[in-house]
Each structure stands twice: as structure tokens, then as C-alpha cells.
Amino acid sequence: MSTTADMKPDNAYTAKALTREFVATVAPRWRRFLAWTVIGAVVVGVLVFVLRPPVSSTATVFVSPLEASPFSPDPRGQTLTNLETEAQVAKSDAVLEKAAATLGDGTSAGRLGNALTVSIPPSSQVLELKVAGGAGVDPTAAVDAVAAAYLDVRQESAVNSVNSRAEQIAGAQAEAQKRLARAAKAVSESSDGSAARRVAEQELTIASSELATLGTEQADLAAASTYPGEILNPGTSSGLGIPWAAILAGAVIGFVVPLIIYGRRDFREARSEGRAWGQQPLAGKPDS
Secondary structure, X not given: OOOHHXXXXXXXXXXXXXXXXXXXXXXXXXXXXXHHHHHHHHHHHHHHHHHOOOOEEEEEEEEOOOOOOOOOOOOOOOOOOOHHHHHHHHOOHHHHHHHHHHHOOOOOXXXXXXXXXXXXXXXXXXXXEEEEOXXXXXXXXXXXXXXXXXXXXXXXXXXXXXXXXXXXXXXXXXXXXXXHHHHHHHHHHOOOOOHHHHHHHHHXXXXXXXXXXHHHHHHHHHHOOOOOEEEEEEEEEEOXXXXXXXXXXXXXXXXXXXXXXXXXXXXXXXXXXXXXXXXXXXXXOOOO
């Protein structure tokens, strides 16, 4: 005679046994779950690429005071008061054309200018250059090229300014030397106390004073710095590159969701038909 305990199903499994049953049921359908995994990864990857923010790259450039700076408040450019002008220089045709030539990938100066923004952080002596990606522009390479071109143009401008002023000083010195020689000759040829002597002596003093001033300016100019600054931080990309994390998440979702939906359905059907792994018929019931 069967007892109540004998009539309980032998398949009152533990969680471990049920898990083994479930795996054994869905394993033959692995191709289905693999397909959904791939679909999930592709769909999420495409969505992320479509909806992601634009990729950009930012470089930081320290701007050193220069003799050539048109807004320097002193003749040797020791302080810098208006970075707005330097921001305009960074977006000038000279800089953009030089950067485009450096890239050498067919990117035009106009395209670089459209992608470039220049900002000035508060209470600083730096410029932040930012190039947006897209339209065939590599933002990191482009922003580095613009930063380097900007510094090159600044240095070239400083050197040209120093050379031009040096030529002006040399010309002024030559003229002063001629006037000094004429005044000295006039002094030697004029008689003491005469009006001509007094005029010649005044001219001699003026020419000597001018030569001394020009000599001081020449020394200052020789010490003037043509150091344009430096790139503090080269191009750093922001935005998404290849969204591996999102693609992985899409793959996980593509695997787990169908596994829950189809796996549970297949598992219930298998148990109802007595096909699940390890399932036994009820005790006391003849095998069919």
C-alpha cells in the first residue's frame, strides 16, 4: 500500500537539479540564442553610433608674451592683456592653411575653420582649441596640427617683427652717425663763440643722445624673446569611439531576454511532456 510520501513526485528537485534540467532543455536550441545575441549587439551598436554625441578633440596652448604681440602693453612684451586677439590669430587663414598643409590628407583650411572653436578659460593665459570630428576630419590630428601651426605663426611673426625693427634701428643709427660726423666737422670748422659753432654743438649733442637711445633699444631688442608658447595638453578626444561596452550590453540583452522568454516556454513544454532532463514519472504510476 502506497503511503502519502510515496505519492509525492520524485521530481521535487532542488534548485541545482532544476537548473540542470533547464540547461539541458535549451542547449539544443543554442543557434537561436546565438542569433539573438548577435542581433542584440548589432542593434545596440547601431543605435549608439547614431545617437552618440559628436566626437571632438581639445588641445590647450600656453600663450607667451611676444615682442610681436600687437597688444603688448610694454615694448618687450612682458605681460599679455588681451587673448581675444590671439584667439583670432588661431583661426586666421595663415594658421589654418599651415595646419591643412601639415595634415596632408586633403582637409581644406575652410573645413578646419568650420570645425575649429577657440575659447579662453577665465583667469588664464591659455587658449583651448577644439576641433569637431566628422566630414572626414580626424579631430585629434587636426587640433594638434592647428595648435602647432598657431605657435609657428606666432614665432614667425615675432622673428619678423624683431628683424624688421632691427633693420629700422640700424638705419636710424646710420643716419645718426652721418649727422654726428657732419656736426663734428662743423664744430671743427667754426670759430669759438660763433653761432655756427653753437648750432653744430647742439646737433652734435642731439645726434650723440639719439645714438645712445638707439643703442639701448638695440640691446633690448636683442634680448627680446621670440618664444611663442607651448602645447600644454595635446589633442584629447571626447565622445565615443567604438562603443564596446554598449555592444557587449546589447549582446547580453540579446541573449538573456530570449533565454527567459523562449527558454521558460520550452522548459514548461518539456516538463509537461515528461521530456525534461532527469524527470521521473510519479511513484506508483506505471511507466507509459
